[in-house]
Amino acid sequence: MKNELKGKYYIKNKPNGTYTDVTELFDGVRILTIKGFFDQGETTNVYNAQWVNSQTEDFIIPDTDENNEPVVVRKNMDIEITFIVGQRYASETIDAAKRHDQFIRYLTNRDVWILSKYAKKKVRCMNLESYSPTVAKLCRGDKSFMMGTIKLHMLEMPTDMGQDGDTEGYEDPTTPIDG
Secondary structure (H helix, E strand, O other): OOOOOOOOEEEEOOOOOEEEEHHHHOOOEEEEEEEOOOOOOOEOOOEEEEOOOOOOEEEEOOOEOOOOOEOOOEOOOEEEEEEEEEHHHOOOOOOHHHHHHHHHHHHHOOOEEEEEOOOOEEEEEEOOOOOOOOEEEOOOHHHOEEEEEEEEEEOOOOEEOOOOOOOOOOOOOOOOEEO
């Protein structure tokens, strides 16, 4: 079962860097889920008011595009990454606590780009909140593991990877993904 969840989630921490499979960059780390790629934030530029004695609302969208069509702007959302770190997911001997800390430092020390083959989207994000592991079962030899869920704020809206190789970043999982 060591090959589970490989080739699904990629990360990088430099704009011109190369996306690398999380399981290759951090041996022993498996991302279980990433929530939020499809979420829509509240509007920031739509103004509305409802009349006291009516169900009718007045509204205005003041921003327009080059064709003078209204453009709705939304707040950026957060994504939540749930992951596990343990010897059973590693190809060589690791210290689960140290590997956990390396992964968290990578996600919290600067902006990062996350690419999901499940969602077929990529996003630039940054950790703005505190983090604590949800489970820490250590000093158990090969059965030691840590789990956590970390929240990252999207600095940009997620973009599609594309289909059938027509867009940068969508390749066979066995080849590097340049972003």
